[in-house]
Amino acid sequence: MHRTGENRMNATPVEESLREAAAGAIADGTVGVVIGYGHEAGSDVATPLFARTPEQARGLVFDATCVGNLAIYLPKPEVRALGRTGLVVKGCDLRAVNVLLREHVIEREDVFLIGVRCAGVCEPPLHKCTVCPVHDPSGCDVTLGDSVEQPTADASRANALVAEMEAKSIEERWEFWKRQMTKCVRCYACRQVCPLCYCKRCIVEKTTPQWVETSPHLRGNLAWNVVRAFHLTGRCVGCGECERVCPVDIPLGLLNQKMAGLMEQWFDFQSGLAPDEQAPFTTWDPNDPEEGIL
Amino acid sequence: MNDVSETKLYRLEADWLDAALGALERDGVEVLAPVKDEDGSVNLAPVTASSEVATDYLNALIPLKSVFMPRTEVLIEYERAGVGDVEVLPGAAPAGQRVVLGCRPCDARALVMLDSVFNWDYEDVPYRARRDSTTVVSWACMDPGPHCFCTSVGGSPHSAEGSDAVVYLAGSGPALLQVVTAKGAAFVESLGDRAQPAADGTALPEPPELETKFDTGEIKTWLDENFESELWEEVSLRCLGCGACSFLCPTCHCFDIVDESTWKHGERRRNWDSCAFCQFTQHASGHNPRPNQTTRCRQRVMHKFKYFPDRFEQVACVGCGRCAQNCGVGQNLVSILSRIQSEEKP
Amino acid sequence: MTSEEPALQHVQADLEPGRLIPVDYRPDKMRIEAITVETPDVKTFRLTFCDAQKAGQFAFLPGQFGLYSVFGAGEATFCIASSPTRKGYIECSVKSAGKVTGELHQCEVGDTIGFRGPYGNSFPIDRMKGKNLLFIGGGIGLAPLRSVIGNCLDWRDQFGEVFILYGARSVDDLVYKEELETWRNRTDVRTLFTVDPGGETPDWDGQVGFVPTVLEEAAPNPENTIVLTCGPPIMIKFVLNSLTKLGFSLDAAYTTLENRMKCGVGKCGRCNVGNVYVCKDGPVFRCDQLQALPQEF
């Protein structure tokens, strides 16, 4: 592939060990492909690299441009056809892997996880990185990189944006989202990039009945984004990919954060911290909150 | 369409924009111009004052095609009329007179391609109506961006194809306006004395240099031979199968037709669609002629650089670079094409 | 390739080069006059235009299709399954497969639906004149053939021998049962009806076997024969093999494609097979030309 063999001269120690681990796993047949990050001209962020030979693995990089969540590729049949999948994961990406395991989308033995300790990506670090509880991915087959000081996640900061929105009046909120949702073109990039949107048939593609109107008018867009956020409630791991790829820059993360916060507040639940957790919407407790029920 | 035989050049006064906006408003003509929204992206939107118009932008996020083929439009409406019967209402009223003031030449050039499809034996009435009632005044590019490659696909930062008039806003000097069509000429009329015929011999500014990245002819030669090629799988693995690239592409025109109805009332809408979507071609039996992302990626490239030239003698890409810029996984049409180019000439 | 057959000819009657036909996507209203239940999931609808003027003007060629709309559900593509020689109505046979077809199956006689068309090319009637005709249909694939069979039988003297081979998965899945009976009772038509092994009933007096097998056993004479076939893709594939074995030339065989389409007029971008658009260049294709296309159907 055109990026193969692209070998940065000044590879960092992590990158060296990453390339080694990946090349080794490919060479000894542990995996059929390693999906990691590569650099490509014309792209500000690292792009997914599918290394199928040890040489191609030399193109792997790991730096602050590695924002993407590669777990998205795990369920894809095209990728599975390449053999066992080696996946480069940051701590946050691992949360998505955990949800995929929890939801039986993948089996643990089908993936070879190359964890990389990560202090945060982008300059300045992304919001998700500043509140990340899992800088150090645990449960990987290999874990690389220096250990990272685990900053105590500041809950107030985690929800600052949500709180700001909630401080607004209902009308202001409506105006805000109306403007945002009007922009949506229904490209579904948000869905396609989400590692947890793996449905064989998305609800918008179900025509009988058509719960979500496919037309990119405000009504359809609202329905789509409400459904997307709700289908990810208790599941979204906050990787922020949806918001990143939205070509019209709708702050989708805000919706996800709102719902994640709610799950934490109501059910003391954070998604993807372990592969054997029980999603809040698939269980219940007799003492669940009753507020607002008449 | 309505080509004026001889290109005419005008010099524009500094306040030409206000004059134009004022005059057009008086005539009841709606003006669409680049406007920067609260989130910082630039899009074509109705304007009434020159202060609303953004000039320091590379290109609109949503391409010009949306003016002629909105991302959603009502094709027909109907009303339930008794048991098992409906009354089909006339479609949406034809669009009024509009002027697009300030699209980029690549977007305007894309209209030529859309015209080919929408007037291919069958004339698409809603498209044609909007096209007829809209004057396209593009602003020539003086400073192309890193993703731009119009020159590689037969265009130019100063291309006048598809525009009714082209405005050159060059540095501190006076703006020039080139009339391309009768509609463009009519637009100049509306400027009154704010537009003066340029002195004979006034030269248009030289278009800025752009590296040519590939040769569309050679690409087509390769595509003609390589419907089956491992390259398709390689380049498609990372593609997410979203519609971001095609929705933002000024030449992509695939659409869906859906009915949206309540008990009484219904609308048949035309919405943008994308060949990248997995359900796009799926049959009722579950059979899918393009069952995976590899075949769908191939379709997009083939469509633009082989099928379109086969049928319309032009590639269906104007080199705006939006697809590369907006792809979440850095899928880059230019890199695929360069790759093909290198296959062609090893 | 025979000289009188230019490649992928536009047989479309009113599509003259240079003249644009406006499409505003507004359907004409049609009334359901009759509904025949063909199989558990196929119904045939007989439709007449609500507007008398439109009814008078309307004409089509066998093999053409239309876009039928159930208001509130949407549009779907079906070929016109009645013969152009029978004026005053059109018929379509619809398999319930999804939203529109599902809703259509809920409709009753007297209900109004919409119709746009006819679109697409047609079977090469001109070329068929004077030739022996072999029709090979499978399942609901008999629908487009029915139109051309009807046409040919109504002008029976214009053609040579007529042989209709039709098969379905089971006796239940055979469509147009009454018509099959009429054809069988005609002396100037040879018929062979078959069901897949296991699909027969105790009183089934036709063949049992897959269409290609039955075709090979029947061994029709390739001489001066034009083949028109339609059915599920897998059947077509094996029928073409068998035809080649029997000495038929694929440039004398035609079939129709059913790629998904939304506009029907070459704009929406779905139905292309390579650079060929099924809606405008098809749906009828000559088999040898089809084999040269990318296998995207």
Next chain:
Amino acid sequence: MTEKKTTAAQRDGTDWQPRIVAFLCNWCSYAGADLAGMSRNDYPAAIKIVRLPCSGRVDPMFVLKSFERGADMVLVSGCHPGDCHYSSGNYHARRKLPAFRELLGFMGIDPRRFKISWVSAAEGNKWSSLVADITEEAYALGPFQEFPKCTAPEKTG
């Protein structure tokens, strides 16, 4: 209660009547509403009832679609916790639906327009007073049209 209706209508001088779509579980709330009917309890007619097996069958999509179709208020009512005919359906509803309401509220769709209640088969009186109360509230909130009608084609797509 009929009285209230007229006063509300007179208040703003229109004939407008709110449309309240109610999704009731078959075993408790529907039976409760039935009991209210059998007991000749009077309650406002603004409420339109959809019967479901269980409040756990109420897909948030129903709520959304009702709003899209012009409902001014949506009510979901099921058995009291612990009384679900299917033993836990209402517990599932009690997690999903309030969360959905939070989401709607966050996006500026007035959460007061989405009511959730538990009404048992024996609570015919609760049902009638509940309907009376929320109908009154629906009058106070006024018509909800922003959402259903927001399909205006964008100027530039």
Next chain:
Amino acid sequence: MIKLHIDGQEAEAEEGQTILDAAKGLGIEIPTLCHHRAIPPVGACRVCVVEIRDGGRPGLVPACAYPAQEGLVVETASEAVRESRSMTIQLLLARCPEAEVLRKLAEQWDAPPLTLDAPLDHVEPPKGVPEGAGDRDKCILCGLCVRVCQDIIGPAATAFAGRGIERKVTTPYKLLSDVCIGCGACALVCPTGAIDPAEFCSHSIEKIPNEFNLGFDTRTPIHLPFPQAVPNKPILDRENCIHFRTGGCGACETICPAGAIDLEMEDEIVEEEVGAIIVATGYELLDPSVYEEYGYGRYPDVVTSLEFERLVSASGPTNGELTRPSNGEPPKSIVFLQCIGSREETGPGKPYCSKICCMYTAKHAILYKHKVHDGQAFVFFMDVRAGGKNYEEFVRRVSKEKVATYLRGRVSKIFPHDGKLVVQGADTLSGGQVEIAADMVVLAAAVVPSKGATELAQKLRISYDQHGFLSEAHPKLRPVETNTAGIFLAGACHSAKDIPDSVAQASAAASKALGLVVHDRLTREPTIGIVNELTCNGCFECENVCAYGAISPKDIKDRSGATVAVLANINEGLCQGCGACMVTCRSKSIEVQGYTDNQLFSEINAITR
């Protein structure tokens, strides 16, 4: 097989059997005292003597110890036998004139009491023995108790001590024994009821209250649950059984003539697949001790109506003699209080009418009068609700014939005074306060569902009302069905009702159940879920929410038999059609027939038109 002749009939016996056994086989009863099947015979009491006429050495022999022999000719009631037996009985009776068995035998065998010069002296019982059950005067010194303890149970806690007239059964040094396990086998085998194991045992032997008699008397660990129990077989209460508590004893096992007891047997959970379930868990009474003012629980003579039922019952703790629990005297005056905890809108009681109390109180008054002819009965009532065939007439008779004095009003207080209970209440008809000095007070406490009924309902997934009474599917049209297919209700578990109503409902439930089980195939509502295998992701979120465990993984195989996917599958027998899975499935891959998304979509469309 040994053949012999007893009283002229041919008898059969097995090797090792005695004449007694052989006679029993013929239905000839030979009286015996010291014999117990489980204990090797010694022939100590000699009540069982029989005469050998032929086939052996002729003479009198104890039948319990003499082995059956081929050709023996035995007479069980010959003159010689009668004489000997009568004398033996006379002697025994002289020693233990109080022993009921001896008196009966004496009557039967014509043994008039001997007149003795002086009564037999009695010996002090061991130290620390509580007053009580056993009556050492009844001991005939047969030694069964000693042998059972020694030979069968094992601890050998007792033995004979003393000689002659002093001879008696006691523990070493006459101290309470540590080795005694308190099994009571001695008491069990004692023919005359002379023994109370508490006399021997150093640890306390708990009395087990008899549940059926509401604790008014006691029972053994192995016992018949109640008279007329079906099946009429004893049950063993492991919690109290010595064997299960100490590992010893096991007397019952050895003793049971039918060999029906197997202490090794483990409790087992029997799984039955059934086609229908009828729930008939009945009711119990609200515990009236919540009402302090009535003193229930504090004053023994304040009883509930159910307790009263036992106290007057012929099979009850007092064998039908009505006595005051406090002192065993017949109650000369009695007060019945109705509506204790019924028809109470607030407070600890129930808002409903318990329906049966008016009737049974009237019945109780009659029963009372029947037992205590000169007694006086009073009934405090709120209303008399005697709807039902002949009910009103019945109650009217009770009040008219002055069986009881009916006082309309409530009792405000009951307190003990001078050995009586003073009942203070209002008589709203006369408008005055009344005070009745009663010997007994009977509280007609509210009928409430049985304990555990709601848990059972949850297990069965049937619904119940706020009081815990199980709910019928429809109050008019499906009064015996529950909402869950195949489960029916009968009796007071559904609401307070009397026996005729319970029986009527039970009959209906039985026929409904039969209607189900006589068919080979179950016809059920078709509202069940179906998974769309084309779109199911196999995430099994649906499995997590299904309360019926109806969803399980299904392997999807390709033509070669290889598993290509594992998808959800719904068992249509288990699915109840609740739809929880549908809502949980994001890909909308489940449809519950009858409530499909399409149907609901159309409904929403239509309703909002």
